[in-house]
Amino acid sequence: MATKLFERLSNDYLELLDDKEDFNVIISTGESSKIFQVHSNVLRYRSLYFRNELAKASKDENNHKKINLNHISTQQFEIIIKYIYGGVILIEDQDASFIFELMLVACEFLLEELVKYLETHLIETNSSWLRLRFSHIYKTSFQNNQLQDLQKWCNDIVAKYPDKLFESEDFISFPENALISLIRRDDLQMEERKIWDYVIEWGVAQNPGLSSDPTSWTNENFLALKATLKNCLPFIRFFQMTNDDIIDIVCPYHQILEKNLWDDVLKRFITPNRQISSIILPPRVILTPKLPSRVTEPFSTVINEMHAAEIASWVDKKAEAYSVTNNPYEFKLLLRGSRDGFTRESFWNLCDQQTNTVLIIKVNGTDEILGGYNPTYWDKSTNN
Structure with a gap:
């Protein structure tokens, strides 16, 4: 078996990075x-x-090739170039926003190993930060096919809480591959009629000339929508819809379906036992709406699960509060005064370096509850 001694090799290549004698490429950044x-x-x-x-680069009079990367910050490139030379990744002191942008730079440079590492780091260490910016993270991840792990992380959340995507303000601007990756899932927790409505909404939005009323459309309008949704329609489970759904929400758009498919949909609901040639997708696996308890001990002596859902909606700046069943966050109890004490020492022992925390205080002798949200982290070293 071969012995691999990479540390010395890494150090030697990092020394080469600092060696200015034999360089032949000049890169400009920031x-x-x-x-x-x-x-x-x-x-x-x-x-x-x-x-x-x-x-592609040509040599200058000194036999050097020049590459302009002024759209990339110097701080980001310093980390990238040390990875390229020595295989080291120095991000311990960087926040989640910087690491996310660094990951996108690594994508641009086609550094697969580094992209994979940064994806994993963000998912395992900064999931709360990702959730707070979920719509942007979701959209960005599907604009880059290198971010497979992040795409899966996002889809696993959206499959359980689809409203997080479908009701976002920029839903209609999401890329097609993001929509397809979601509606093809068997575990998407949404009624088929609602999925159809959202797919139509997305498709119409991609054609600015279309009105929201299909009764006013021309044949060309239907052909335009059909072309837009040609990759989405195969994942709609028409044969799992009710008769009312077919008549009320599918029939007005039946011209975007292939004739054979529409004929089979009608046959299925008029004469259910008749043989059809279209593929019948299985029904989606809808979970019971009641979620299991999020914690094994009493959630809190100050707030309940409904309060937690409302606080989560404030964090996400939602106009309407989450319900207990679609709250996308797990509230983990870090400190309880009656259990851990009300001293400064207790607080710092349990909360130092904890990120994305909610502090809840109940005023003694009243029903008044006060609190606040810290989107960063508690740092004992900066406390006076």
Whole structure:
């Protein structure tokens, strides 16, 4: 068995990064155009992006090739270039926003290993931050096919709480692959009629000239919507809808369906026992609406699950409060005064470095409840 001694190799390559004698590539980054003097052989073999860029770049009078990356911050590129040379990733002191942007830069440079690492780091360490910006994270992840883990993380949440996506303000601007990846799932927790309504809404929004009233459409209008939704329609479970659904919400748009499919839909509901040729997708697996208890001990002596759902809606800036069954957050009890004490020491022992926390206080002798939300983290070292 071969012994792999990578630490020394990594250190040697990081020293090479600092060696200015044999460089042959100049990279400019950030608004201040900071210069990095690097080596083409390392870049070419570590990144397909740089292999392609170096193939296109011409040499200057000093036999150097120049690459302009001024759209990428110097701080981000310093981390990237140290990874390229030494395989080290230095993000311990960076917040989730910086790491997310760094991941997108790694995508641009086609650094698959680094992208995978940063995805995992965000999901395992900064899931609360991702949830607070869910709509943006979801949309961004499906605009880049390298972010498979993040796409799956997002879809697992949306499958359970589809309103988080479908009722977001920018739903109609989501890419087609994001919509398809969701509606194809057997475990999407939404009635088929609602899924159909949202798919139609999305499709109409992609055609600005279409009105919301299909009775006023021309044949060309229906053909335009049919072309827009051609990749989505195969995942609609028409044969799991009720007769009323077919008549009320599908029939007005039947012209966007293939004739054979529409004929089979009608046959199925007029004469259910007649053989049809269309593929019948299975019904979606809808879970019981009652969620299991989120904690094994009493949730709180101050607030209940309904309060928690309402607080979650404030955090997400929702106009309408979440219900207990569709609250996308898990509230984990960190400190209870009656159990852990009301001292400063108790607070810092249990809450130091904890992120995305809610503090709840009940005023003694009254029913008044006070509190606040900290979207960052508690830091004992900065407390006076």
